[in-house]
Amino acid sequence: MTLLSVNDITVRYGRLTALRGASLTLNEGEILFVTGPNGAGKSTLMKAIAGVVKPVGGSIAFRGETISGRSPEDIARMGFSMVPEGREVFGSLTIEENLRLGIGMRADRDQAARDLEMVYSIFPVLLSRRHQHAGALSGGQQQMLVIGRALMAGPKLIAIDEPSLGLAPKVIDDVYQTLVKLRDTIGLTLLIVEQSATRAKLTGGRMILMRSGEVALEGDARELASSDALKQAYFGYGEHGK
Amino acid sequence: MTEILQVVFDALSLGSLYALGALGIALIFGVMRLVNFAHGDTMAFCVFAMLWPSVDAAAIVFAGNLPAWLLIPFILAVGAGLSVLSEIIVFRRFRNTNPATMMIASFALGFVIRYFLLMLYSSRPKSIDLWSNLGLPVEILGARIPLLQVITIVTAIAILIALTFFLKRTRFGLEMRAAAENFTMARMLGVRANRVIMLAFALSGMLAAAVALILVTQTGTADIQMGGNIMLIAFIATVIGGLGSLPGAVFAGFLIGAIATVMQVVLPPEARPFRDAFVYAAVIATLIWRPNGIFMPKSAKQRV
Numbered sequence A: 001m002t003l004l005s006v007n008d009i010t011v012r013y014g015r016l017t018a019l020r021g022a023s024l025t026l027n028e029g030e031i032l033f034v035t036g037p038n039g040a041g042k043s044t045l046m047k048a049i050a051g052v053v054k055p056v057g058g059s060i061a062f063r064g065e066t067i068s069g070r071s072p073e074d075i076a077r078m079g080f081s082m083v084p085e086g087r088e089v090f091g092s093l094t095i096e097e098n099l100r101l102g103i104g105m106r107a108d109r110d111q112a113a114r115d116l117e118m119v120y121s122i123f124p125v126l127l128s129r130r131h132q133h134a135g136a137l138s139g140g141q142q143q144m145l146v147i148g149r150a151l152m153a154g155p156k157l158i159a160i161d162e163p164s165l166g167l168a169p170k171v172i173d174d175v176y177q178t179l180v181k182l183r184d185t186i187g188l189t190l191l192i193v194e195q196s197a198t199r200a201k202l203t204g205g206r207m208i209l210m211r212s213g214e215v216a217l218e219g220d221a222r223e224l225a226s227s228d229a230l231k232q233a234y235f236g237y238g239e240h241g242k
Numbered sequence B: 001m002t003e004i005l006q007v008v009f010d011a012l013s014l015g016s017l018y019a020l021g022a023l024g025i026a027l028i029f030g031v032m033r034l035v036n037f038a039h040g041d042t043m044a045f046c047v048f049a050m051l052w053p054s055v056d057a058a059a060i061v062f063a064g065n066l067p068a069w070l071l072i073p074f075i076l077a078v079g080a081g082l083s084v085l086s087e088i089i090v091f092r093r094f095r096n097t098n099p100a101t102m103m104i105a106s107f108a109l110g111f112v113i114r115y116f117l118l119m120l121y122s123s124r125p126k127s128i129d130l131w132s133n134l135g136l137p138v139e140i141l142g143a144r145i146p147l148l149q150v151i152t153i154v155t156a157i158a159i160l161i162a163l164t165f166f167l168k169r170t171r172f173g174l175e176m177r178a179a180a181e182n183f184t185m186a187r188m189l190g191v192r193a194n195r196v197i198m199l200a201f202a203l204s205g206m207l208a209a210a211v212a213l214i215l216v217t218q219t220g221t222a223d224i225q226m227g228g229n230i231m232l233i234a235f236i237a238t239v240i241g242g243l244g245s246l247p248g249a250v251f252a253g254f255l256i257g258a259i260a261t262v263m264q265v266v267l268p269p270e271a272r273p274f275r276d277a278f279v280y281a282a283v284i285a286t287l288i289w290r291p292n293g294i295f296m297p298k299s300a301k302q303r304v
Ligand SMILES: Nc1ncnc2c1ncn2[C@@H]1O[C@H](COP(=O)(O)OP(=O)(O)O)[C@@H](O)[C@H]1O
Pocket: A013, A016, A017, A018, A036, A037, A038, A039, A040, A041, A042, A043, A044, A045
C-alpha cells in the first residue's frame, strides 16, 4: 500500500530552483534510499515532505491525505517523523527530555512508556546518561538520540537525512542494524538520505538517485548501486563530481 | 548594620522589578526572536485598566476598588489578554520577517497602545491610592523596611519559583524550552507553534501586569509613560544577561538593581543626580567585556 507519494514538486529558494519536478512513492514497510551528489536537492526534498519548506508546484500525499501546505506539526502528528541533517538535538535539554518531546502528540501513553524502554534498550548509553544535557553527548550518541527521539513519536514513516555523516563505521553499522530490525519487527517504513550508494548496496531496498533537483534514476538498491548507469549519473555530466 | 540591611532591601526590591520586566521580554525573545518594545506600554495599560475612562485630572477608580483577591487576577488577565491579542493581531503576521522588522512593529504597537490610553485618559498623570497601607514600615533585624518592599521581593521570588516549576516540570514548559532553542525542530516533533507562542505572550503579559501592580502601589500614580523607564532597563538587562537566556535576564535585572542602589549610596552627594550615567557606564563596560551577554544561550549561536 502506498504510504507516501510525492508528485512532481518544485521548490525554490529565491531565484534558485532546488527541486524541479521531483516525484517518488514509498510503500508501507519499505526502505527507500535517496542518494545523489552534494547539492542535488535531497535535503530539500525531505524538508518539503516535513512541511518546513513549501513547494511552489506539485503535491505530496501521506496516508492518503494531501499534506503539502500543512504545518510541520500537523504532518508530524500524522505519523511522519523526521531526523534532519546535522542532528538537531536540544542541547540545553536533558536526554530524557529530548526523548519525551516526541511523545507529546501521542494518546497511547502506555505504549509510549514501552517505547521509551525500547529506545533505552536499543541505545543503552542514553539510559545511563539520561539526566545529562544532550549537548554533552558525542556526535555518535547525538545521532542515536535523534533517532530514538524520532521513534518516540510512534511514527508510521521515519525519514533520516544522512545518518552516517560524521559517524565511525562501527556506529553506522549499529544504526543501520537497528533501523532494519525496526522495519522487520514493528513494520516501520524508512526513507533514508545518503550521499553515497554504498549503504544502500549493503542494506538493500529501493533507491532513487537525485541530480540537479530531479530524480535521475530509480530501481532496486543493490542492482542500481553496482550499475554503470549510477556511475554515469554521478560523474558523467561534469557536475560537482563527488 | 541596619543601614546595610536597608540598602540590601532597596537593591532587592528594585532588582525584583527589573528582573520581572526582563523576564517578560526574554520569554518572548526566546520563542520568537522578537524584542517586544510594547511591553512597557502593556504595563501602563494594566494600570489604567483599574480606572474608568475619563480625561479629568482626578482618577475615577473603578476596577481598582475590587478586593485584592479579585483585582490581582483581573489585572493579570488584562495583561495576558492584551499581550495575546498583540500576538494574534500584529506579531503573527511578522513571524518569518527579520528581527529588525519585528522590532519596529513592536515600537509601532507600543505607540498605538499609548495613544489609545492618551485618548481615553489624557496625558496627565493621575494619582491612585492602591493599598497605600503597604508603605508602612515593618521591623526586620532592627531595620525599618517598608512592607511593600518585602512584598515585592517575596512576590518576585514566588513568581520565579512558579515559572521555574512550570518550565522544568510541565509538558508546556518542556515544549517552550524546546521551541526557544530550535523552533523548527520542535515543530517537526509535533509541538504546536501557535499554542507555544501564545502561551509565551500570555506569561509575558502577566509579568507586565505584576510589574504594573507593584509600580502603581509604589508610586501611587497612573501615568501613560510609566512603563518606559522600566522597559528600557529591562531590555538592557536581557541584553546583558544574554538575549534569550531566562536565568541571565533575572540575574542581570537584580545586578542592575544592585548597582543603581549601591551607587545611590556610595557616590558623593554632588554626583548623585548623575547616577544613571554611572549605571549605564557599568552597562557599557559589561558589554565590552561580554558582547553576547553574561549567559549566552546555546541557541544564540546559530540563530541570532
Ligand atoms: N535555505 C537555503 N537557502 C538557499 N539555498 C538553499 C537553501 N538550502 C539549500 N539550498 C540550495 O539548494 C540546493 C539543494 O540543496 P540541498 O537540498 O541541501 O541538497 P543536498 O541535501 O542534496 O546536498 C543547493 O544548491 C543548495 O545550495
